[in-house]
Amino acid sequence: MKPKRLESELQDVGTFSHPKQNLEQYATTPALATKVLHLAAVEFGDIEDKSVIDLGVGTGVLAIGAKLMGAGHVLGLDVDMDALSECKENLEMYEPELEVELVLMDVIELIRRYDDYDEEESDESDDDDDNNNGDGKRKDYVWPKADTVVTNPPFGTRRKGADVAFLAAAMKMADTAVYSFHKTSTREYIQKVATKKLGAKSAKVVAEMKYGLKNQYGHHRKDEVEVFVDVWRIQPTCKMKRDGNNDEDEIFEQNLRELAANIEELQLSARERKDKHRSKNSNKNEEY
Numbered sequence: 014m015k016p017k018r019l020e021s022e023l024q025d026v027g028t029f030s031h032p033k034q035n036l037e038q039y040a041t042t043p044a045l046a047t048k049v050l051h052l053a054a055v056e057f058g059d060i061e062d063k064s065v066i067d068l069g070v071g072t073g074v075l076a077i078g079a080k081l082m083g084a085g086h087v088l089g090l091d092v093d094m095d096a097l098s099e100c101k102e103n104l105e106m107y108e109p110e111l112e113v114e115l116v117l118m119d120v121i122e123l124i125r126r127y128d129d130y131d132e133e134e135s136d137e138s139d140d141d142d143d144n145n146n147g148d149g150k151r152k153d154y155v156w157p158k159a160d161t162v163v164t165n166p167p168f169g170t171r172r173k174g175a176d177v178a179f180l181a182a183a184m185k186m187a188d189t190a191v192y193s194f195h196k197t198s199t200r201e202y203i204q205k206v207a208t209k210k211l212g213a214k215s216a217k218v219v220a221e222m223k224y225g226l227k228n229q230y231g232h233h234r235k236d237e238v239e240v241f242v243d244v245w246r247i248q249p250t251c252k253m254k255r256d257g258n259n260d261e262d263e264i265f266e267q268n269l270r271e272l273a274a275n276i277e278e279l280q281l282s283a284r285e286r287k288d289k290h291r292s293k294n295s296n297k298n299e300e301y
């Protein structure tokens with residue numbers, strides 16, 4: 014399908030009717046979805062006849078676009094039931110209805126659970142720097158798998174570390190390639206995380222985009238905020254493929270555990286900052 018046609022086919026895909034701020038729900042525009050999917054399909058051969066997972070499917074523009082570009086089985090995962098039902102409505106709009114499997118799933122929780130993370134236990138042992146993750150009890154977890162994973166993840170603005178948690182999950186799920194959107198300001202960091210921590214075979218920025226985020230939430234002062242975004246194509250290493258039970262696998266699992274611990278640390282320090290801020294403000298109030 015030519016880009017113009019794809020873009021016009023995506024015009025009527027409904028976006029979040031009540032976007033949830035804590036989940037960073039921003040729909041990809043038809044123009045951007047077209048740009049990314051066309052690149053993935055034509056330049057890299059990652060869409061046609063390939064199985065695709067859309068991580069954080071939202072109302073479905075990327076999953077729908079992939080299907081229209083000739084993908085095989087498409088699976089959309091999201092933590093928000095409202096988004097999934099809006100996505101379902103969008104799929105039903107097409108004639109014949111587009112087949113995309115939708116599953117309610119908390120991707121961040123999955124990374125934690127895989128790591129057998131226990132919040133209470135971990136909080137207690139924070140001081141002695143004990144590594145609580147033990148022996149990764151959930152190594153038996155069977156991840157959903159696809160040739161290609163596409164994701165416009167939360168950027169981690171509301172929930173620290175969400176972007177990396179998504180990336181880690183995407184790399185567990187993809188056999189061939191991950192397409193993931195990240196703020197350009199985090200380029201170096203993403204490069205390091207993808208290649209060093211998650212052991213990617215390659216990680217390249219394949220497109221740069223600028224998008225105007227409409228003020229759909231109250232906290233933006235301006236009507237529209239411009240955000241520079243990189244589209245990454247990341248090839249996970251072969252060691253992440255289905256079975257392999259070798260040393261490299263061990264290293265990867267270890268890295269993943271560390272990463273999950275880092276995500277927790279980030280969240281924790283964000284919480285602490287907030288608490289401090291709050292107590293400072295209440296002290297101020299007492300002074301007056």
Ligand code: SAH
Pocket residue numbers: 036037038039040041067068069070071072073074075090091092093096118119120121122164165166167
């Ligand atoms: N893919 C869609 C939506 C992107 S917005 C599009 O491109 O238009 C990010 C999506 O991630 C939202 O739908 C949000 O509900 C979902 N999300 C946020 N946190 C999540 C989590 N922990 N697990 C799964 N999905 C999550």
